[in-house]
Amino acid sequence: MSPEPIPVRASSMLECRNCGAGAPLDEHFCPQCSRILALGRHGDYFSFLGVPRKLALDGADLERRFRDLSRKFHPDYFYNASATERLASLERSSYLNDAFRALRHPVSRIEHLLAIEGLPSARSEEGTAKVPPSLLEEVFALNEELDEIRELRESGAAPETLRARLEKARAPIETKRAEHERQLQELSARWDAQDTAMAADRHATLEALRERLLERNYINNLLATIEREGSGLEAPGSGHGNPEAMGPKP
Amino acid sequence: MSRVVGIDLGTTNSLVAYAENGRPIVVRDDNGDALVPSVVSVGEDGTIFVGREAQRRLLTAPSRSVYSVKRFMGRGIEDVQEDAGLLPFTVSGERGGVVRIGLVDREFTPPEISAFVLRELKHRAEEHFRQHGEFDFEIDRAVITVPAYFNDAQRTATRDAGRLAGLEVLRIINEPTAASLAYGLDKRDRGTIAVYDLGGGTFDISILKVEDGVFQVLSTNGDTHLGGDDIDRLLVEAVLADIAGPKEQEAATVEAIRRAVIQAKWDLSEVEETEIRIEASPSSRAGYRKPITRAEFEQLIRPLVDRTLAPCRQALADAGLQPTDIDEVVLVGGSTRIPLVRRMVEELFGRAPHSELNPDEVVALGAAVQADILVSGRREMLLLDVTPLSLGIETMGGVVSKIILRNSTIPASGREMFTTGVDNQTGVDIHVLQGERELATDCRSLAHLHLRGIPAMVAGLPRIEVRFQIDANGILSVSARELRTGIEQAIEVKPSYGLTDQEVERMLIESFEHAEADFEARLLIEARNEAESVIQATEKVLRRSDTEGTASELFESGERERIDAALAELKHVMTGTERGIVQEKTHALNDVTQRLAETTMNRTVREALAGRNVKDV
Numbered sequence: 001m002s003p004e005p006i007p008v009r010a011s012s013m014l015e016c017r018n019c020g021a022g023a024p025l026d027e028h029f030c031p032q033c034s035r036i037l038a039l040g041r042h043g044d045y046f047s048f049l050g051v052p053r054k055l056a057l058d059g060a061d062l063e064r065r066f067r068d069l070s071r072k073f074h075p076d077y078f079y080n081a082s083a084t085e086r087l088a089s090l091e092r093s094s095y096l097n098d099a100f101r102a103l104r105h106p107v108s109r110i111e112h113l114l115a116i117e118g119l120p121s122a123r124s125e126e127g128t129a130k131v132p133p134s135l136l137e138e139v140f141a142l143n144e145e146l147d148e149i150r151e152l153r154e155s156g157a158a159p160e161t162l163r164a165r166l167e168k169a170r171a172p173i174e175t176k177r178a179e180h181e182r183q184l185q186e187l188s189a190r191w192d193a194q195d196t197a198m199a200a201d202r203h204a205t206l207e208a209l210r211e212r213l214l215e216r217n218y219i220n221n222l223l224a225t226i227e228r229e230g231s232g233l234e235a236p237g238s239g240h241g242n243p244e245a246m247g248p249k250p
Numbered sequence: 251m252s253r254v255v256g257i258d259l260g261t262t263n264s265l266v267a268y269a270e271n272g273r274p275i276v277v278r279d280d281n282g283d284a285l286v287p288s289v290v291s292v293g294e295d296g297t298i299f300v301g302r303e304a305q306r307r308l309l310t311a312p313s314r315s316v317y318s319v320k321r322f323m324g325r326g327i328e329d330v331q332e333d334a335g336l337l338p339f340t341v342s343g344e345r346g347g348v349v350r351i352g353l354v355d356r357e358f359t360p361p362e363i364s365a366f367v368l369r370e371l372k373h374r375a376e377e378h379f380r381q382h383g384e385f386d387f388e389i390d391r392a393v394i395t396v397p398a399y400f401n402d403a404q405r406t407a408t409r410d411a412g413r414l415a416g417l418e419v420l421r422i423i424n425e426p427t428a429a430s431l432a433y434g435l436d437k438r439d440r441g442t443i444a445v446y447d448l449g450g451g452t453f454d455i456s457i458l459k460v461e462d463g464v465f466q467v468l469s470t471n472g473d474t475h476l477g478g479d480d481i482d483r484l485l486v487e488a489v490l491a492d493i494a495g496p497k498e499q500e501a502a503t504v505e506a507i508r509r510a511v512i513q514a515k516w517d518l519s520e521v522e523e524t525e526i527r528i529e530a531s532p533s534s535r536a537g538y539r540k541p542i543t544r545a546e547f548e549q550l551i552r553p554l555v556d557r558t559l560a561p562c563r564q565a566l567a568d569a570g571l572q573p574t575d576i577d578e579v580v581l582v583g584g585s586t587r588i589p590l591v592r593r594m595v596e597e598l599f600g601r602a603p604h605s606e607l608n609p610d611e612v613v614a615l616g617a618a619v620q621a622d623i624l625v626s627g628r629r630e631m632l633l634l635d636v637t638p639l640s641l642g643i644e645t646m647g648g649v650v651s652k653i654i655l656r657n658s659t660i661p662a663s664g665r666e667m668f669t670t671g672v673d674n675q676t677g678v679d680i681h682v683l684q685g686e687r688e689l690a691t692d693c694r695s696l697a698h699l700h701l702r703g704i705p706a707m708v709a710g711l712p713r714i715e716v717r718f719q720i721d722a723n724g725i726l727s728v729s730a731r732e733l734r735t736g737i738e739q740a741i742e743v744k745p746s747y748g749l750t751d752q753e754v755e756r757m758l759i760e761s762f763e764h765a766e767a768d769f770e771a772r773l774l775i776e777a778r779n780e781a782e783s784v785i786q787a788t789e790k791v792l793r794r795s796d797t798e799g800t801a802s803e804l805f806e807s808g809e810r811e812r813i814d815a816a817l818a819e820l821k822h823v824m825t826g827t828e829r830g831i832v833q834e835k836t837h838a839l840n841d842v843t844q845r846l847a848e849t850t851m852n853r854t855v856r857e858a859l860a861g862r863n864v865k866d867v
Contacts (some may be wrong), residue, residue: 067464071632075661075722079420079624090721094663101658 014038017084026050028072028092036073038084039091044116045099053116055109055188066100107216110188110209119210132215138172142222145169146229166230170223177219184212253384254391254420254625255375256428256617259364259408261320261451261477262584264288266371266392267614269622274432274615277371277378284611286374290366291315292353300370308505312338314353318479319367321451322349322360323411324404326747333479338505348747359749361407362757365414368394372415392417393621395613397452398424399472399638401684402696402726403747409725410754420624422723425449426456427635428616429582430465432607434631441577442468444565446595446603447613448558449583451477455562457569457576466634469568469657471561478515478585481551485511488550489526492540510538518544519587548590555594562598568657579603584610634659637720644681644690653718656686660720668714668730674706678714682726695746701730702740714739774829781824781836788817788843791850804849812842 013022014037021032026047030037046053049065071077073096078089102112115121131139149165191205255268255277263285267276276284291304292314299307308315316339322330327343340352350357372389379387394417396408405422412419426445433443440461447454454472458465489507510528517524523543530537566573581603585591595603607615623631636657642650643666653664668678678701685693704712713733720726730739744750749757792813795801801810820835 063461067462067466070464070634071629074632074634076421076620076623076632077627077629080627090661090719091663093722094661094719097659097662 017088018082028069036078036081036085036088036092038088039095045102045112046116048095048099049103051103053113054192055106055113056192057103057109059104062100062103066096069096106184106188107213110184110213113191114206114210114213117206119206132211132218135176135215135218138176139218139222142169142173142226146225149229163230166226170226173219173222173226177216177223180212180216180219184209184216187212252386252388252390253375253379254393254621255371255389256614256619256621257368257371257392257394258425258428258611258614258617259320259368259394259396259411260288260613261318261449261479262288263450263610264367264371265611265614266375267611267618268375269618272619272622272626272628274618274622276611276614277375279374284614286367286370287317288320288364288367289315289317290319290363292356296356298366300366308338309509312505315339316351316353316358316363318451319351319360319363321475321479322351323364324360324401324407324747325349348749359757361411361414361749361754364408364411368392368411368415368417372417390416390418391420391621393421393423393617393624394419395425395428395617396422397447397449397472397474398426398454398456398467398470398635399452399474400424400724401474401639401694402641402724403694403745404474405723405725406745406748409723410749413754414757419723421620422725423617423620423633424454424456424467424470424635424724425613426454426470426580426582427458427465427467427633428614428620429580429607429612430456430458430460430616431619431631431633432612432615433578433580433604434460434463434465442571442575443578443580444562444576444599445580445582446558446562446586447472447582448585448591449477450585451475451479453477453558453561455558455565457565457571463631464634465631466659467636468571469565470636470638471565471568472638473557473561476554476557477583480554481515481585481588482508482512484550484554485515485526489538489540493538507538514542515547515588518542518547519589544589551588551590555588555591558591559594559598573599576601581605582609582612635722635724636660637662637724639684639694640686641696641718641720641726642683642685642693644683648690649688650683650685650690650693654720658720660724661722662720664718666716666718668701668712668716669710670704670707670712671709673709675709676704676706677702678704680716682718682728696726697746697748698744699728700742700744702742703737704732704739705735705737707734774827774832777829777832777836778824781820781832784836784839784843785817785820785824787847788813788839791843791846804846806845809842809846813839813846816842 014025014027015022016030016033016035017038018035019030019033021030023030023037028037029035044053049062049069051057051062051065070093073089073092075086075089075093078086081089102108111121145165146169149162149169152165153162187205187209191202191209194202194205196202253268255266256274257266258264265276265284265286267274269275278284286301287305289301289304289308291299291307291311293299293311294314304315305317308317318333321333322341326345326347327341327349328345330341330349333341341349342352342357343350348359350359351363372392375389376387379389392412394408394412396405400408408422409419426447429447430443430445441459443458443460445454445456445458447456452472452474453476454470456470457468459468460466486504486507489511490504506528510526514524514526521544523541526538526540526542528538566576576599579595579599579601581592581595586595586603586605586609592603592605619631620633622628623633637654637660638656640652640656641654641664642652645651651666653666654662668680670678680699680701681690682696682699683690683693684696687693699716701714701716704714711734714730715733716728716730718726718728728741728743730741731737732739795804816835816839820832820839823831823835826832
């Protein structure tokens, strides 16, 4: 794991393929000939959308920026342009859509921050396979509980009994998740308050954020396991909005 | 600059619209009819009939006629078995390949059939513009709509159909989104809209957020195999089961039943009770009559309408919304005229749905608005759509690794790294799929990619970045690059349920050849019509001179004989297929009657003017 953050704002410039003028990385249009610039090597989602690299972002402001930039880049408006400009419009639109999707949700925002600050992904396979030390106790208890529930089911226990047991098994995990949400918020606020000069402190904050995300993914997997266990007991009722619309659902 | 039209290529009906000063207008025929039935029929001599005439031929030549071809677009034979049962035409094809539709002696792919419908719409629009005195009336560019839940193969098939019809498809847009554009014209305020689109063959639900003229789709869901056709089939099956005795399930009978139940279905949107009525005919000797109430009808179709609710709930969940968050509900598609559908939608969203615009026309109107946005450069409105299905690749053990998630705003892109498994391996195969399930066998196969020309290296050393790009049409393109050498990789794409570019090219050439044959046939008909009118005009004058006894003053010596001879000759050649000869003899008759025509005209004018002052003229 490299502790060195990647210098994202490199000194390199974009080059306009139309007039050859140089443009800063965050520019979308050539300052000289005003044509759309090829995406090339980009900065990051924060600078692309023109917002500070903070974890507390104004959602309405973000949406407005997304709409404004969509109006500037969208391929619909480059139908008659040159092939180079059409490609640039397609790439910038795609990148904008990715950027907005990533920054819109607090959790994916943290993930992007970790990525551009050079930390390994908190979503990696190894990350979720290993039980985080802080969760060992809960995981152990849950597995025992689930084993018992399965045995009960095989011996023909009433669905109500099984459901009650599952609810009981879920409660401590839910508590743990709520705790994690609080910690993530706290750490996010800490990141936003830290001065760029405090490099070591900032790095510690990022490491802590990453730890929480790994644990959080693990907790979500546990909840999904309980959900699966429960779905065998009854047909799912009317659909409820999943408050965490992250990632694919089964 | 020629116009760009918007086309709603529907399962049951298709129509074309265009924008004039930013307002969309539907193209209608002389009877005010906008809908062209999406039916194609091939005559015994190879003539292609489209629309109403083809629909009539469903009864007289069912085995030569195709309807609802949209259900076969971008699909494989294994997908359509269920439909094939009651259809008059034959459906074939290899497993895992494109469906082929057999019409007695000719085979067509679904895009070719759709291209006939598109060509008809193109001609309609051109005729409309020509009649309105436009100088540049030819149409070669269009925006075509598809169900939002169409996958990549179905979209590509639609684009191929456009190409085959001689249209550059500027954009493929989603039907519910198009409808929201048409509605948005009048109410451009902000809000969250649900568009419920139940058409002839497909169901879509889209949730949109409108703000500052940006129509952003939050989520979409649906079923590309659920629509009015399914309702009709339920009714047909009920009637077939009801017909006692030997079942005459020949194509013409089924078609007669289908027509009768569709009429009854329409009736029941207006009245509480009607009758399924099939007149006695050679194919249905006894005829058939059976009363049906709206309650019975609703009981029969309720399971189908119920199937639309789960996608609605899923779309709401994906948008992170509750039904009460929806400000407006818009109904699209002919099947939303059914009162039960309206009731259930109203119940789900807790508000009365909008239906001010004709649900059959609103999609084409929206497509015309989008066409206008593309060519006018106006930026007041912008449509941001999503991809309806997750895109992934098959990994070890047949598991799908998702690269672009469903409901991602398009254009969208994704990357995936690949490497080699053995030393000096120069090629890599990638299986691309669409769908939400975990296993490749449960998802929709889109294509097999073969990367070639990977620089020879030790196994595991090459770093091949494959880039997946979904464009604003929702259509995928793939590029790959080996990062160590920077070499762009060649990719061979074998679409699973689509035509290769070469196949489309070949069809295009064939269609030109056929178009020439079709064109030739039309010119012949025109030549015959011309001959017919000259014959009639001549005979009229001859009859009149005979009855009035004015022959002596009308004809010069031998003129009458010359005319009679030319007339006989033309009549003789008229039924032939040589257009040149028909024209030649027409001209000959024209020539010998020239003087007579002038004389009779002068007489007519003289008679008309007799007794009138010069000043009055």
